[in-house]
Amino acid sequence: MNNIFRGYFKHSLDAKGRVAIPNTYRRLLPSKHKGELYLNKGRDNVIEVHSPEVWERFEKEIIMNLSRFHPESLRLRRSFQANITSVKLDFQGRILIPAHYKEYAKINHDVIIAGNGDFFEIWNPENFEQYQKRTDERFTSDLENIDKYLEIGRKLNLNNPK
Numbered sequence: 001m002n003n004i005f006r007g008y009f010k011h012s013l014d015a016k017g018r019v020a021i022p023n024t025y026r027r028l029l030p031s032k033h034k035g036e037l038y039l040n041k042g043r044d045n046v047i048e049v050h051s052p053e054v055w056e057r058f059e060k061e062i063i064m065n066l067s068r069f070h071p072e073s074l075r076l077r078r079s080f081q082a083n084i085t086s087v088k089l090d091f092q093g094r095i096l097i098p099a100h101y102k103e104y105a106k107i108n109h110d111v112i113i114a115g116n117g118d119f120f121e122i123w124n125p126e127n128f129e130q131y132q133k134r135t136d137e138r139f140t141s142d143l144e145n146i147d148k149y150l151e152i153g154r155k156l157n158l159n160n161p162k
Contacts, residue, residue, distance in 0.1 A: 003028040005115030018094040035089030047122040054118045
């Protein structure tokens with residue numbers, strides 16, 4: 001995994017609902033897809049932004065392995081596949097955030113764009129601040145449980161991308 005999205009940036013939507021992707025992140029995106037990105041709903045009312053390679057790997061390794069015959073598994077599989085949206089960076093490095101994503105993430109004007117490893121997220125600033133506060137309160141406890149969290153990831157095989 002060469003391209004790791006780190007840190008966070010404050011940005012604003014323009015009048016058409018576009019947001020500029022930080023140059024730091026744009027440089028990490030593969031050029032072969034000509035600025036194509038995938039948006040999907042993420043946990044905690046965030047918009048996840050994936051490169052095609054990362055999304056297709058997730059699709060192959062996780063989504064397509066969810067059972068079509070188990071109701072909860074099928075619900076998750078359908079949700080992932082129904083909510084994926086392709087967007088393109090324009091010549092100024094902006095993407096248009098569709099209205100249903102802005103509604104889901106409770107985004108009006110300002111956003112936080114935060115790295116999350118091999119993808120990044122678009123947050124409502126107030127939600128991001130509240131989440132960071134809760135995270136800070138649990139930081140020591142989470143550090144003490146890091147071995148348990150790593151084991152969960154290994155069992156799911158999420159830490160070993162092919």
